[in-house]
Amino acid sequence: MIGKIIKGIGGFYYVKTQISDEVLECKARGVLRHQKIIPTVGDEVMIQSDNPGEWMIESILPRKNIFIRPPVANVDIGLIVFSMKNPKPNLLLLDMLLISSEIQNVEPVICFTKRDLISADEEGTLREIYEKTPYKLFFFSNDDLAAMDEIIREIGGKTAFMAGPSGVGKSTMANYLCADQTMETGALSMKLKRGKHTTRHVELLETKNGGYLLDTPGFSSYKLSEMIKPEELRDYFPDFPRGECRFKSCLHNEEPGCIVKKAVTNGSISSVRYEHYVSLLEEIKKDQFR
Template sequence: MIVNEQEIGKIIKGIGGFYYVKTDKSHDILECKARGVLRHQKIIPTVGDEVMIQSDNPGEWMIESIKPRKNIFVRPPVANVDIGLIVFSMTNPKPNLLLLDMLLISSEIQNVKPVVCFTKRDLTTTEEEQAIKAIYEKTPYQLFFFSKNDTDTLDRIIAEIGGKTAFMAGPSGVGKSTMANYLCADQTMETGALSQKLKRGKHTTRHVELLETKNGGYLLDTPGFSSYQISEMIKPEELREYFPEFSQGKCRFKSCLHKDEPGCDIKNSVESGIISVARYEHYLSLLEEIKKDQYR
């Protein structure tokens, strides 16, 4: 009996050549295999892909086609990421703001909107929080500061990723697992099992999976992303494009790298406090790193 049903959905998990697709209409999760034509075209279905699936026989579903991807990552393999939750703690460990800026740049290069989250707010001072805010209030980036039990702020983060696919990035020990358990908690899920899933060891993840958040979004179940080698992704003259507060500068030369050139409006803005000194110093540090790597 030929069924010939078709559905549209998202791949939320892939294991051993089988892909699990959550359908848009029924929200069922269907086990699928990829059509041979995709293999011949060297197209590998990836978690996060929006796909069209078809059933020619009862209970058997095949991935027919994959919609164009917004982006795709290799480590871990996932596609169509919308938001990067960049998570740092206010203390233990103290935030490395150069690493934070590298993660902001890595996210934007991949067309991912970064949302910056600072945990352990209760273990630090108001002055330290205000110092960080003073650096990033001159940028368009959204910042959240919260403690483990600050459900109001965590609910605002859930609202931010509603209907979208997000990953987490940041150093270890900052509370990513605790945060993820809250974002993904659901009345239909066993909280203990979810907690175990999110607290696996760094090297024990066997597959990539999208976990549903409270309001219809997805969070990538991985040990976390790290910053990519920025020098492999952009040229020195492109770095300035990833410091959004530089965009209003009216330098004398269009090719200005905002370092030694005369008539640099960005340097004037740093001196006058319009642009953060810390962000500018990070820009110069990364600029030199990219230049060195390109000449090796």
């Protein structure tokens, strides 16, 4: 049978099968260990039973992506969660998380929380920056269940992680997204907030409509200079025009005839996003010469 690994503890892997949705405890075949292939939460695997009640992982299907910290594979969506106030959003970090997600072939979805704490003008400023990008964008408060339900539909049938600073409401979101319709959210909250002496393991929690949310505190942005070259950074700003500058090698910084700089001047690209691009470009260049 084919299934998905939703949890792994001490050499045992818990696989949810495609056919019956049953969760089976499995061990990895020795041949995988010999090939130094480590099954990872999120993997789609082929399993087989040699003896009644004993299941083995025979093979791992091709992965869409794989992360090391935390170890998880086949992530589809990154919920990039920032509050609009308390704490004030660090938009440079937000853009770095967007880039990190795209590098790993993960679709970013921007979630701005604590909408009730800011004015319409403050919200408008954030909208003006990110509505010029192709990213899906949500603004909501903790009690805005309609927005939460939209997010649930967005990740339906997919595997998602959360990324963002502490104190922005990720746990509140996770409780709502993952709680079964008949489950008290407090019970799940206790699951998400384990005691500090409890053994940690990576696990996929089911969302209300057949998706999965990674049960970890959240992803961090990777050091971009370790992942991309200076000339590749422009590819991860999808709001920038492509191939229209005078020079094909244009880095959209100091070159003449740059269409991107013109787009910033006329307001079709956010000046904030462009400033972040230039800052990250210089950082990647410096790291390459260290």
